[in-house]
Structure formats: structure tokens, C-alpha cells
Amino acid sequence: xxxxxxxxxxxxxxxxxxxxxxxxxxxxxxxxxxxxxxxxxxxxxxxxxxxxxxxxxxxxxxxxxxxxxxxxxxxxxxxxxxxxxxxxxxxxxxxxxxxxxxxxxxxxxxxxxxxxxxxxxxxxxxxx
Numbered sequence: 666x667x668x669x670x671x672x673x674x675x676x677x678x679x680x681x682x683x684x685x686x687x688x689x690x691x692x693x694x695x696x697x698x699x700x701x702x703x704x705x706x707x708x709x710x711x712x713x714x715x716x717x718x719x720x721x722x723x724x725x726x727x728x729x730x731x732x733x734x735x736x737x738x739x740x741x742x743x744x745x746x747x748x749x750x751x752x753x754x755x756x757x758x759x760x761x762x763x764x765x766x767x768x769x770x771x772x773x774x775x776x777x778x779x780x781x782x783x784x785x786x787x788x789x790x791x792x793x
Contacts, residue, residue, distance in 0.1 A: 672732045673774040680725030680742045680767030686760025687745070688718025690753035714753030721745045721764055728771050739771030 691714020698711025724745065728738040746764035755761035 671776055672729050673735050673771050674729055676735070676739065676742075676767045676770035676774060677725045677728035678767070679763050679770065680728060680738075681722050682725075683742075683746065683756060683760045683762070683764030683767055684718050684721030684723075684725055686756035686763065687721050687749045687753045688715065688756075690749065690756040690760055691715040691718045693757075694753055710752070714749070717745055717749055717753055718756070718760075721749070721760075725767065728767070732774075732776065735771045735774050739768045739774075742768030742771060 691712075694714040695711045698708060701708070701711070721742065724738050724741050728735060728742075731738075742764050746761050746768060749755050749761055749764065753760070756764070
């Protein structure tokens, strides 16, 4: 019998919080892009931070929803945390740190093992 926590909830929550900070950092980066656009420099690169923030939040939700793929979600969270430094100002560093820790926790998470084992017994006749 397992306890009710068969999901990497802590990893998911930290990744979602980090994704929110990355989303806000991406918004700030997009506003910088608007300032550049006023001066004639247009680029879609400034929108990558918003997309990365949304993807990071999605990965955090999937950590909790599909725990069997925790290694994949953890690896993606770590990659997104590293990319956020470039395209979302690292989510003001807080998003980077929270997402990185969430990704690491997802990678090292192990599902709980059952604490009750069922053993089948056989009746053996006494020696003659």
C-alpha cells in the first residue's frame, strides 16, 4: 500500500512558480523589444520569453499530471531554466532558480515503493 503522494508535487509547484517568473521576465523582455521596434529594430526574438514561460508552466503541470515521465519533464525544466537566462532575463533570476530546482527534484524523484508485500503460502503435508 502506498501513501497518497505518488507524484512529484514539490517539483511541479516549483517549476510552475518559476515559469510564472519566467513569463513575467519574458514580458519585460518583450517590452524591451517594443522599445527597439520604436527605433526601427524589429525582431520576434523578444517574444520567445513569453512562449518559454508558458512552456515552463506546462511542464510543471505535466510533472504532476504524468509522473511516469518525471525524468523527461525534469530535463525539459532544466533546459528551459537555462534558456530563460537569454530570452526572459532568467525570470529575474528567481524564475531560473525555482525552475532549475524543480527540474532537479523531478529528475531525482522516485515513486514510493509498496510497504506491504503479499506472499503466497502453500500447504505442505507433514513428513510420513
